[in-house]
Amino acid sequence: MKTIHTLAELRAELAQAPSRPAFVPTMGNLHDGHLALIRQARGLVAGSGSPVVASIFVNRLQFGPNEDFDRYPRTLARDAELLAGAGCDILFAPAEDELYPEPQGYKVIPPEGLANILEGAFRPGFFTGVCTVVHKLFNIVQPRVAVFGKKDYQQLMVLRNMVAQMALPIEVVGGETLRSPEGLALSSRNGYLSDAERAEALTLVRLLRGIQTQARAAEVLTPGLLQQWEDAAMAELRQRGWAPDYVMVRRQKDLHPATAEELTAGLQATPLVTLVAARIGHTRLIDNLEV
Numbered sequence: 001m002k003t004i005h006t007l008a009e010l011r012a013e014l015a016q017a018p019s020r021p022a023f024v025p026t027m028g029n030l031h032d033g034h035l036a037l038i039r040q041a042r043g044l045v046a047g048s049g050s051p052v053v054a055s056i057f058v059n060r061l062q063f064g065p066n067e068d069f070d071r072y073p074r075t076l077a078r079d080a081e082l083l084a085g086a087g088c089d090i091l092f093a094p095a096e097d098e099l100y101p102e103p104q105g106y107k108v109i110p111p112e113g114l115a116n117i118l119e120g121a122f123r124p125g126f127f128t129g130v131c132t133v134v135h136k137l138f139n140i141v142q143p144r145v146a147v148f149g150k151k152d153y154q155q156l157m158v159l160r161n162m163v164a165q166m167a168l169p170i171e172v173v174g175g176e177t178l179r180s181p182e183g184l185a186l187s188s189r190n191g192y193l194s195d196a197e198r199a200e201a202l203t204l205v206r207l208l209r210g211i212q213t214q215a216r217a218a219e220v221l222t223p224g225l226l227q228q229w230e231d232a233a234m235a236e237l238r239q240r241g242w243a244p245d246y247v248m249v250r251r252q253k254d255l256h257p258a259t260a261e262e263l264t265a266g267l268q269a270t271p272l273v274t275l276v277a278a279r280i281g282h283t284r285l286i287d288n289l290e291v
Contacts, residue, residue: 001084003091007099007140010092014142018049021090023143025134028056028093029073030082033178033186037147038086040175044145051089053141057099061107062129073191092141099136107132110158118255118275119154119286122245127158134159138168146170151177151185153275153288154255177288179205185287192283201285203240204276207233208289211249211274215291221263237278244278252290267291 004010014021022041026034041052056079063069076093083091108131114120115127138146148156160172178186183205184198193201211229215221226249233247251258252271262270272291277284 001080001088001091003080003093005093005095005098007094010090010140013090014051014053017051019045020142020144021045021051021053023137023141023146024052024054024088025137025146025148026054026056026079027058027072027188028079029075029188029191030079031178031186031188031190033149033151033175035082035086036178037149037175038083038088040173041145041147042087044147044173050144052087053090053092053143054083054088055092055094055137055141057092057094057096057133057137059129059133060096060100061104061132062126064123064125067123068189073188099133104132108135108162110162114154114158114161114255117154118246118248118250119277122277127155130155131158131162135162135166138163138170143170145173147173147175149177150174151187151287153273157255183209185285187285189283189285192281194281197280197283200240200280203237203242204278204285204287205289207236207247208274208276208287211247212289212291215249215267215272221258221267223257223260223263226258226263233276242278242280244276245284247274247276247278249274249291 004013022045024037024041038052038054056076058072060069080091107128110127110131120127148159150156156174163170163172182202184201214229230247230249234244237244249272250256252273258270258272273288274291275288277286
């Protein structure tokens with residue numbers, strides 16, 4: 001695997017490739033979930049000779065003023081070893097002044113109806129930062145396919161819509177959420193958790209699975225019933241010492257609430273997803289589960 005730090009060197013390297021690469025953007029501090037995306041990307045270009053490119057860049061634009069940009073773990077040497085073992089061909093790890101040689105005045109602002117709900121409501125400007133850096137990375141790498149994890153469900157949807165509306169010749173593929181044997185969704189921020197907090201974090205997936213089970217067993221779903229499940233989950237999180245931002249059951253297609261008519265038609269006609277974000281101690285965790 002080659003580790004490259006400049007745009008010029010990366011473009012020169014990719015110019016020699018027989019076809020456009022598969023791409024996995026990350027912020028580093030990698031775990032098995034990231035490596036599963038690399039292996040998935042490897043499979044998507046198998047037999048083509050196309051390289052698999054991963055990027056590591058902690059993107060300042062998507063962090064709010066009181067978020068963890070400065071303390072976000074930077075573990076480049078370890079990450080490079082993991083990527084090489086997972087089948088990555090090129091690691092692009094630019095310095096901040098390489099990717100942003102001047103203040104990024106031009107930004108990609110996603111539509112409010114998708115970007116200002118759920119995560120966007122609690123992290124203003126987050127998806128503008130994500131879309132701007134990913135669009136820039138797409139312009140640099142020129143991938144044929146890009147792989148993003150479903151754990152960041154809303155992010156995956158925002159980026160798919162960006163690619164479609166911008167007519168970018170890129171296939172965006174979602175990778176399934178990888179979990180610990182106990183069920184905890186793998187996340188770089190899990191490293192912030194104490195042992196006690198890590199055990200308590202399993203509450204999130206338990207609540208998600210509970211809603212999934214109830215929804216699949218219900219004879220008829222209604223907006224009021226979904227609201228009851230959301231309220232009950234929020235109340236339990238608060239009782240257990242969490243600071244929850246949201247527990248919401250939404251349509252998979254656009255993350256908006258399903259109508260009564262859609263719910264009456266059933267889950268096959270209108271697939272749902274439950275999304276949760278909550279803070280335990282100093283760590284904010286997100287998770288989701290398709291219903």
